[in-house]
Amino acid sequence: MKEPIVVIVGRPNVGKSTLFNRLTKSTTSIVDDVSGVTRDRVYGDVEWNGKHFRLIDTGGYVPDSEDTFESAIREQVEIALDECDAILFIVDGRIGLTPFDKEIAGIIRRSSKLHYLLVNKSDTTALGVYKNDFYELGFEHIYDISALNGRNLGDFLDDLQNHLPFPDEKETPDYRLRLSIIGRPNVGKSSLTNALLGYDRSIVTNIPGTTRDSIDSVLKYYGEEIILVDTAGLRKKTKIKENIEFFASVRTYRALWDSDVAILLVDAELGIENQDQKIIQEAVRRRKGLIIAINKWDLIEKETNTARQFQIAVKEKVGMADYIPIITISALTKQRIYKLIDLAKKINEERKKKIPTSQLNDVLLPLIAATPPPATPTGKEVKIKYITQVGEHYPIFLFFANEHKFVPEHYRRFLERLIRENFGFEGVPMTISFKEK
Numbered sequence: 002m003k004e005p006i007v008v009i010v011g012r013p014n015v016g017k018s019t020l021f022n023r024l025t026k027s028t029t030s031i032v033d034d035v036s037g038v039t040r041d042r043v044y045g046d047v048e049w050n051g052k053h054f055r056l057i058d059t060g061g062y063v064p065d066s067e068d069t070f071e072s073a074i075r076e077q078v079e080i081a082l083d084e085c086d087a088i089l090f091i092v093d094g095r096i097g098l099t100p101f102d103k104e105i106a107g108i109i110r111r112s113s114k115l116h117y118l119l120v121n122k123s124d125t126t127a128l129g130v131y132k133n134d135f136y137e138l139g140f141e142h143i144y145d146i147s148a149l150n151g152r153n154l155g156d157f158l159d160d161l162q163n164h165l166p167f168p169d170e171k172e173t174p175d176y177r178l179r180l181s182i183i184g185r186p187n188v189g190k191s192s193l194t195n196a197l198l199g200y201d202r203s204i205v206t207n208i209p210g211t212t213r214d215s216i217d218s219v220l221k222y223y224g225e226e227i228i229l230v231d232t233a234g235l236r237k238k239t240k241i242k243e244n245i246e247f248f249a250s251v252r253t254y255r256a257l258w259d260s261d262v263a264i265l266l267v268d269a270e271l272g273i274e275n276q277d278q279k280i281i282q283e284a285v286r287r288r289k290g291l292i293i294a295i296n297k298w299d300l301i302e303k304e305t306n307t308a309r310q311f312q313i314a315v316k317e318k319v320g321m322a323d324y325i326p327i328i329t330i331s332a333l334t335k336q337r338i339y340k341l342i343d344l345a346k347k348i349n350e351e352r353k354k355k356i357p358t359s360q361l362n363d364v365l366l367p368l369i370a371a372t373p374p375p376a377t378p379t380g381k382e383v384k385i386k387y388i389t390q391v392g393e394h395y396p397i398f399l400f401f402a403n404e405h406k407f408v409p410e411h412y413r414r415f416l417e418r419l420i421r422e423n424f425g426f427e428g429v430p431m432t433i434s435f436k437e438k
Contacts, residue, residue, distance in 0.1 A: 004167075007088070010105070024158075043057060043247075050158075059081065073241040082112045091121050094128065094145065117143075265284070354426070401435075
């Protein structure tokens, strides 16, 4: 079972983004301690009393046009109810109950999904009386809160945590490779999925998914079961462009979060675009294995070095994530699609790989001594004394050093390159951390 997903909805200017920013500040994961990775503010993690859930903010996806924003929000709520485990409906206590609030409340209330009504801008106990205006909406869970100063958020989060479907820690772990095929719309995700599953349809089965009704498929590949994480399209039709983009990206990120290794599918004729770079950043931040697959390669006119030149251009765009393997494929002709599976299996093993501490130190310490970290601003020498690998699900390397707070970012990248040059980890993001010796 997967971490719950909670979506924030409401009219513009009721405080959705303020609440999102306050709740996601509670994330204290080592995977976030990485510079150079831009955080997409639409998605975040919330930790409360030792449990985690994903939080999604719809605040940035309301059209500018006043003619369409109400229908856009209505669609957002309807699709969010399909996609999430719980929905947070935020209203403005100072403005009071509006006819549009009543309409949205009706849509939410008729659903079977867990839902909360948060009466925002109730900054003091005296202002908490705003909540009384909203009882007529018939919500079971109503809280007068202040997203700005945090008033009553603790009580609300306690209640939410008690009702969310968190993964059962007693469940037997599933060690099968979870592989997702992600990317922008119309790059060929369904075609590739179908081509892979068509490899031997007689042994493909379906696993019922979460409460969101997603269905993961099982691909049996040379006797090994591999789970293809569901990346199905939207189940509800939508006319609003922003909603199509937003909820398509929700599906993409959800598949990424639920996988061990992701295949980012890119259209050969369009190349890497801005949304692809955001997906790469999220994969790095989540420390997921990653492959970039250039699809529709059969449509490209080729010369001797076409593939090589294309790969160089892609590597320039991915920047520091140049350790991600790039492969050209065609889902239509099935060109190299099974090489993708072999590569995904290899990357999954690389994520789990542990380098013995003695080997790490024997190989890296002489190289570090030859190119030591720069001195501190006061001229003191920074010495790395010892290296060890930790982390269960992805590689984390701890470097024990004096004055470690003065090690610059470019030297961290140098250490990462040393590790990759000597020990591999193709397609695997890693964490470089320092501790006092």
